Amino acid sequence: MVSSTQPPQPNWSDPQYYFSRELSWIEFNARVLHEAMDERTPLLERLKFAAIFSSNLDEFFMVRVAGIKRQVQAQVDRRSLDGRTPQEQLEAICQKLLPLVAKQHQHVQSVLRPQLASHGVFLLDYAALNQAQQRHLREYFEERIFPVLTPLAVDPGHPFPHISNLSLNLAVVVRSPEGTSHFARLKVPSSLPRFVLLPLELQRRKQTPVWMGVPIEQIVAHNLDKLFPGMEVVACHVFRVTRNADLEVQEDEADDLLQAIEQELRKRRFAGSVVRLEVHESMPDEIRQTLMAEMGLSNADVYPVVGLLGGRDLMALVDLPLPHLKDAPWKPVSHPRLRRLMESEYSTDEDFFALIRKQDLLVHHPFQSFSSSVQAFLQRAAQDPDVLTIKMTLYRTSGDSPIVDALIDAAENGKQVAVLVELKARFDEENNIQWARKLEQVGVHVVYGLVGLKTHTKLMLVVRQEGDRLRRYVHIGTGNYNPKTARLYTDLGLLTCREDLGADVTELFNALTGYSRQKNYRKLLVAPTNLRDRLLDLIHREREIARAGRHARIVTKMNALVDPPLIGALYEASQAGVQIDLIVRGICCLRPGLAGVSDRIRVISIVGRFLEHSRIFYFHNDGAEDVYIGSADWMPRNLDRRVEAVTPVDDRAIAKDLQEILGILLADNRQAWELQPDGSYRQRHPASPDAVQSAQQILMDMARQS
Known part of the structure; x- marks a missing residue:
């Protein structure tokens, strides 16, 4: 003890x-x-x-x-x-x-x-x-x-x-x-x-x-x-x-x-x-x-x-x-469930929605196709006569965007379409102004977000009439609605029709487009409202489990770790005995390996053919494991000056898939670098050519074989 x-x-x-x-x-x-x-x-x-x-x-x-x-x-x-x-x-x-x-x-x-x-x-x-x-x-x-x-x-x-x-x-x-x-x-x-x-x-x-x-x-x-x-x-x-x-x-x-x-x-x-x-x-x-x-x-x-x-x-x-x-060409594969859908004898708009009703769907880009999943979902929603409303956030998208085309189709098909276009997306401001004007011309309700905040969250909400009830379908992602970067960046997206998440996303859009000042959400972790506090709670929970003498573990994947309160909480968790693995692609201000402070914290960075962009947060929780994905890095700007959304993954099979992804990344010895206590990085090297483990190559192979 x-x-x-x-x-x-x-x-x-x-x-x-x-x-x-x-x-x-x-x-x-x-x-x-x-x-x-x-x-x-x-x-x-x-x-x-x-x-x-x-x-x-x-x-x-x-x-x-x-x-x-x-x-x-x-x-x-x-x-x-x-x-x-x-x-x-x-x-x-x-x-x-x-x-x-x-x-x-x-x-x-x-x-x-x-x-x-x-x-x-x-x-x-x-x-x-x-x-x-x-x-x-x-x-x-x-x-x-x-x-x-x-x-x-x-x-x-x-x-x-x-x-x-x-x-x-x-x-x-x-x-x-x-x-x-x-x-x-x-x-x-x-x-x-x-x-x-x-x-x-x-x-x-x-x-x-x-x-x-x-x-x-x-x-x-x-x-x-x-x-x-x-x-x-x-x-x-x-x-x-x-x-x-x-x-x-x-x-x-x-x-x-x-x-x-x-x-x-x-x-x-x-x-x-x-x-x-x-x-x-x-x-x-x-x-x-x-x-x-x-x-x-x-x-x-x-x-x-x-x-x-x-x-x-x-x-x-x-x-x-x-x-x-060059690298051998990589063509993203369709998610196995979506591939069966496309190959089935009956291919109607309703099939896509029925598939999501049956079970949540996680897509992992660029290993799995963006065009046959997220893009196809939006396109089908735009054509489906039972879809009443589509809402989404656009932070960055491509120059010839099929996403924008689908939103235009939806508006022309009589659906209520509301899009938050973030005009302050750095170095994409001009493109986003063009998209905003194009969307407004066809009757899309375009808003530009909240004063003083960038809207960085990746959200889509589709409201559909099904019999005598309305059902909400949601996509929550880690990456932009951009078909081009979806082939270059590693990102995750969750498609679900869970009632609690649908209600949360509806209320978040109301806050973005109207005067709602929503403070409490059922499931979502939202910045700048409650995200930092909830993350601190999750870290502190692991700390207390470790102090009680039980196994405690945190594994996170993000692009940057800068926020002092979260870094301090991780130090305290390490001191209490929590084993912590951080996969941080870019900036990391936390110092690992400090005796008595962070000697249970390991930090790696992976730089490979694809830009590591997804965010995954895992907490062991005394065996009742919690896994989250979302748009936020652990930086003051994301937690205080941006609108971000992080969602828990309640489907246990999908949660296990995310844990497997984290395990593959942690075992990388080809593109992984280990952060040293002095701030330098040391690249891992396999013991022999036969022992090479490239996480991105393994994930490509797994997708190909699925």
């Missing part, structure tokens, strides 16, 4: 118990970069991960670094969880990122480009081209590029021009016949392809190339004489700017939220302050200092690179027709 006399609890606000959120995110992106360097990963997949690394960094600077810089400028002493001031955070970020960025660019230049060339993919430098190739690109420049270029002089009569966010630019120094030097800025047009393909007749190599091209900025740089006739081009160097792109909408002062978001989007491209300057390492210090002075930057804001700036553009090469350099 564990002693009932408990020592005084530590002060869980002490920085020693936490990792920095920002540095933890950088550790995650380092794991992404590792996939770009892992020889076990197919070559074009490695190129994809290199591009994702760059894209992730762009967003990190536009949002996270920009926010910390605002705190520094406003002289806000808001400490990070690990006790750093905003200025100290910026210094730590720079110190951590500089070698990581150098590592990435060096790897792309020295490893990936030569390996691509060995497979017939030649991303060439202009200076290495022969005369015929350069002559062709000179003509291409004159016909396609030159007309859209606008060189901008910088002198007393021409102020330093505005540099748009994420744009590629050339800093050009020219000399007049009188010997006077002048500085000019030239923007590389983003409307043209980043990599310009050479014609087949000029692709001469010992082996037949699959693709051969040149970065557009090099074509511009080697033909500057056309832009500055009569002047000597002395120097030309590439640079790229990242600006603050986080929207600052005063929702409580906006008469029309949609218009307010549109105005902020116009500002995003041009108005945000510069937070990062990327330059080619060959840029002389004099030019670098000029750019820094004009944009109000310090040395810590400058990131010199050896290769291509804007590495996210490498994604354009990933789709080349070289299947042997």
